Amino acid sequence: MSKKVMITGEGAICAAGKDPDEIWKAARAGRSAIDAIQQWDSSNWPSRLAGEIADLNPRALVEDRKLHKLVRRTDLLGLYAASKAIEDAGLIPHRDALDPAQADLFNDRTGVYVGGGGGAYQDQYDYFPLLTAARGDLGIFGRQLATTVNPMWLLRTLPNNVLCHIGIRYAFKGPNACITNHTASGMLAVAEAAAALRAGEADRAVAVGHDSPIEPETILYFHALGLLAADTIRPFDSARSGTLLGEGAAALVLETAAAARARGAKVRGEFLGSACVAEGEGLLSIRTDGDGLVRAIVLALEDAEIGPADVGMIVAHGNGTPPSDASEASAIRHIFGTKPPPTTAFKWAFGHLLAASGILDTVLALDSLRHGDVPGIATLRELDPACATLAVSTTAQPPRSGVALVLGRGFAGTNAALLLRASAD
Amino acid sequence: MGGIVTRARVRVAITGLGLVTPLGNDTRTTWEALLTGRTGIAPIMTFDASGFPVRIGAEVKGFDPRTAIEDRKLLKFSNRYHGFALGAAEEAIRDAGIRPENASAARWGCVVGSGMMGIEFGELVEAHRRFAVDGHIAPERFGIDGIAGADPLVFCRSQANNGLSLLLQHFGIRGYATAVHTACASGGQAVGTAVKLIRRGTADFVLTGGFDSMxxxxxxxxxxxxxxxxPDNDEPERASRPFDRTRNGFILGEGAGFLVLEEWNAACRRGARIYAELAGDGNSLSSYRITDSHPSGDGPIQAMAQALADARARPEDVDYLNAHGTSTPMNDRSECAAVRAVFGAHADRIAVSSTKSLMGHLIAGAGAVEAAICALAIHHGLLPLNANLHEPDPECDLDFVRDLPHPRRVGVAISNSFGFGGSNNCVILRNPEDVHI
Amino acid sequence: MQSSYDTISKDEVMEVYPKVAETIAEALGRDLDDVKLTAPLMEGLDAESIDFLDIVFRLERQFKVKIPRGKIAEDARGTLSEEEFEQKGYLTQAGLKRLQEHLSEVSPERFRSPIKARDIPRLFTVETFCKLVVRAQKQATKSPDG
Structure with missing residues (x-):
């Protein structure tokens, strides 16, 4: 039998709040944190709504001042969420009380798994002054390079910065990955961390997802592709018109049951199983029948060794785009028939966090189970008949059991499903 | 006896290889160059580098993805390194003699080491021309003028998982698929992740590799x-000299390497040619500095030790090491210290080469290309050269492959990849003759 | 006696010090108070080797001077040939003497023989960077085109 994987710490940040509880309560109260973009003058933009973290104070997120020149906004969010989860799990006081040899072993047996977005258009803009100076002449570009572009440029833009700096800050040296698979990234970070624990490669791991896609060029392309909503995200609604981007991060500390027990850790929940499959029909393609999502849910249930009837609630991807929501509803109907468990989706409350969305939903699923309360979708007005069998509501519903299913879908036809259980307090 | 059930070890076979490198646009040409010491490093030709302090590199030469990929529409969604990936992956799949079909598609996985947003230089120049002529971006102009010119193809090509998407689409892969990015360790981490997918039963076949062009x-x-x-612009062929006392930096390369991995018994049943067993993977964080490596080799040591344990191999089983060996002063030294720490006296009996001496550093592609080279070394019983090593650094006291040809039966080969940010990867390959089920 | 090539007065150092300190504080994320003239960058202010690149870049912009990369190491060697300066990675006696002259701001007890050539940057203090700037300024007045 493979090892049980427990959840012993959580952290999160997004437009709706700076910790899981605050975010969950905002969603529960029906408050959306989506508003006009403030980071640049968006007044002339046809799409200017997003889930931006207002008054973001980098120093309050990450204390180490030197880090601020080495990382980007998205990295700060990831580092913050990770630090909160590590603090919540009490890993550092525990390690620091060990004798040096035991502490070294603890570090070697602690993994770090990060899911991120893989870069931003605006990272490249640091080359604009040089391009201006070069006036189209690459010879000048080369000669003036060293005095125009900061030498740390490449390091700042590396996709694996969060992984690197969690390692350096906490001295964790175990197995690691940096997953850059669009929206699935954060959920895959959890899945790969759990797989490493089950296989005995590590005793515990930090899993983080982070993204900050609110930048002019990304918004521009999302708009041009018709992916952005006119007013708000209305998952599964007849009048849904698209999604809106948000920024943020979430993190979990996972530990084998034995490791958690050995240090007397407070157990928040249990990772039960997961799966990820591709439809693979193109970067932006989504099958109408929900094929990929169906297969992901079936495989995740197999991985968790449970059946559909055991699932007590669903956190749907629910990004508000017409094809994604319809095919998602179709997949849920395929697995759960006409009596699915209470279902919600959170993106309406703080935007689509892309690489961080699935792991933030996982954190919020855990909170929902803990409260015995599946928050409603406040922006839902009229359920799309194509989604009619879903058990969605504008108000809160009690979960049917202590098990939650979280769904995540991304570019390249990626579909991920994750199952978890909350611990009885 | 108690109720302990030990499941039989799931073994992973390498049955297909594909390479597009500065040494050649397929596996055969690349391998020949490694055996004859023909360099792939030359003055940069694909753009005007005359004003740069470094004007040499290891470019892929004369590669046309249309020779490998008939689907022109797919190529519209590809930038330069996606073309390399499609070409190398197509060669690996053909080489393996098996392809995803409707019935097997969901049992095929794909893990690639790439996954960084990619913007072609011409597109950056265009964005500069339209929105930032004076050097500073004017976001308000984006909103007004940008909409009409927003090219969805540019968006698609730049996405961090676009290469993955193209591979899935081209080959019809429907199982577990992801991109990973740990800088220069990406390719190795992709291969290591792929092994685990087969071991844990998530996939029966995995197309895995890495690709890059910076x-x-x-x-x-x-x-x-x-x-x-x-900066040795006047002597490109001598510029990359890993472990030499006078080494002074690496050579930027580009390309792709892909492997087809299969569950061992299934590969045997279909009579596949097995290059090697992909026997183990080790993965660690240095957690020291961003670019400086720990002088003692801490970090890489754990990766190699884990890989050996994972492969159930003893240090003394190892015959060949394809070193990370970038040819930077600090990195080579700390890698040698790590090898010494893991292998002790046996380190003297391991033949070591850094193939970056001939093909430069393929960044996210390096680890996968070098794993493929280890498979070839096992398969052919020949070792590739560590070129340009005239006076070894006294602190790099390993047994480097300095002469050609270099026949040697390889029982176990290992490949190291270490990335900026401190991610370390080590994969271990075993000679198929030594695998006893 | 120091060679005239190297002669930099305390006044010259102190003239650039406030801006140098500010630049280093910013590059390393430290309080200005930490960046004392005598503070060693690596051991005192937790710099790593790439931080030197960043600091030099910032100093160039701040003082509008050109500091060729690798300039510090070249200056340290002075008129000595590479063989006279170091052997098999270690400083020769002549090399050590020359380095000590060049880095006169570094307290003598930090020059513990044998010193590896690659460890020279460990000796650098804030004053080392002040002198680098002063030298670059003098260079610029000699050849106005830089």
Whole structure:
């Protein structure tokens, strides 16, 4: 039998709040944190709504001042969420009380798994002054390079910065990955961390997802592709018109049951199983029948060794785009028939966090189970008949059991499903 | 006896290889160059590098993805390194003699080491022309003027998982698929992740590899600024000299390497040619500095030790090491210290080469290409050269492959890849003759 | 006696020090108070080797001077040939003497023989960077085109 994987710490940040509880309560109260973009003058933009973290104070997120020149906004969010989860799990006081040899072993047996977005258009803009100076002449570009572009440029833009700096800050040296698979990234970070624990490669791991896609060029392309909503995200609604981007991060500390027990850790929940499959029909393609999502849910249930009837609630991807929501509803109907468990989706409350969305939903699923309360979708007005069998509501519903299913879908036809259980307090 | 059930070890076979490298646009040409010591490093030709402090690189030469990929529409969604990936992956799949079909598609996985947003230099120049002529971006103009010119193809090509998407689409892969990015360790981490997918039963077949091209004005600039590249513009063929006392930086390369991995018994049943067993993977964080490596080799030591344990191999089983060996002063030294720490006296009996001496550093592609080279070394019983090693650094006291040809039966080969940010990867390959089920 | 090539007065150092300190504080994320003239960058202010690149870049912009990369190491060697300066990675006696002259701001007890050539940057203090700037300024007045 493979090892049980427990959840012993959580952290999160997004437009709706700076910790899981605050975010969950905002969603529960029906408050959306989506508003006009403030980071640049968006007044002339046809799409200017997003889930931006207002008054973001980098120093309050990450204390180490030197880090601020080495990382980007998205990295700060990831580092913050990770630090909160590590603090919540009490890993550092525990390690620091060990004798040096035991502490070294603890570090070697602690993994770090990060899911991120893989870069931003605006990272490249640091080359604009040089391009201006070069006036189209690459010879000048080369000669003036060293005095125009900061030498740390490449390091700042590396996709694996969060992984690197969690390692350096906490001295964790175990197995690691940096997953850059669009929206699935954060959920895959959890899945790969759990797989490493089950296989005995590590005793515990930090899993983080982070993204900050609110930048002019990304918004521009999302708009041009018709992916952005006119007013708000209305998952599964007849009048849904698209999604809106948000920024943020979430993190979990996972530990084998034995490791958690050995240090007397407070157990928040249990990772039960997961799966990820591709439809693979193109970067932006989504099958109408929900094929990929169906297969992901079936495989995740197999991985968790449970059946559909055991699932007590669903956190749907629910990004508000017409094809994604319809095919998602179709997949849920395929697995759960006409009596699915209470279902919600959170993106309406703080935007689509892309690489961080699935792991933030996982954190919020855990909170929902803990409260015995599946928050409603406040922006839902009229359920799309194509989604009619879903058990969605504008108000809160009690979960049917202590098990939650979280769904995540991304570019390249990626579909991920994750199952978890909350611990009885 | 108690109720302990030990499941039989799931073994992973390498049955297909594909390479597009600075040494050649397929596996055979690349391998021949490694055996004859023909360099792939030359003055940069794909753009005007005359003003850069470094004007040499390891470019892929004369590669046309249309020779490998008939689907022109797919190529519209590809930038330079996606073409390399499609070409190398197609060769690997053909080489393996098996392809995803409707019935097997969901049992095929794909893990690639790439996954960084990619913007072609021409597109950056265009964005500059439209929105930032004076050097500073004017976001309000984006909103007004940008909409009409927003090209969805540019968006698609730049997405971090676009290469993955193209591979899935081209080959019809429907199982577990992901991209990973740990800088220069990406390719190795992709291969290591792929092994685990087969071991844990998530997939029966995995197409895995790495690809990259930072050989463009911005990429070259980025490494020039860090002072990481060899400035020996007048002697390109001598510039990459891992472990030599006079080494002074790496050579930026580009390309792709892909492997087809299969569950061992299934590969045997279909009579596949097995290059090697992909026997183990080790993965660690240095957690020391961003670019400085720990002088003792801490970090890489754990990766190699884990890989040996994972492969159930003893240090003394190892015959060949394809070193990370970038040819930077600090990295080579700390890698040697790590090898010494893991292998002790046996380190003297391991033949070591860094193939970056001939093909440069393929960044996210390096680990996968070098794993493929280990498979070839096992298969052919021949070792590739560590070129340009005239006076070894006294602190790099390993047994380097300095002469050609270098026949040697390889029982176990290992490949190291270490990335900026401290991610370390080590994969271990075993001679198929030594696998006893 | 120091060679005239190297002669930099305390006044010259102190003239650039406030801006140098500010630049280093910013590059390393430290309080200005930490960046004392005598503070060693690596051991005192937790710099790593790439930080030197960043600091030099910022100093160039701040003082509008050109500091060729690798300039510090070249200056340290002075008129000595590479063989006279170091052997098999270690400083020769002549090399050590020359380095000590060049880095006169570094307290003598930090020059513990044998010193590896690659460890020279460990000796650098804030004053080392002040002198680098002063030298670059003098260079610029000699050849106005830089």
């Amino acid at each position: 050989l463009n004005p911005v990429g070259l600039a980025a490494f020039c600024l860090l002072g990481a590249l060899s």
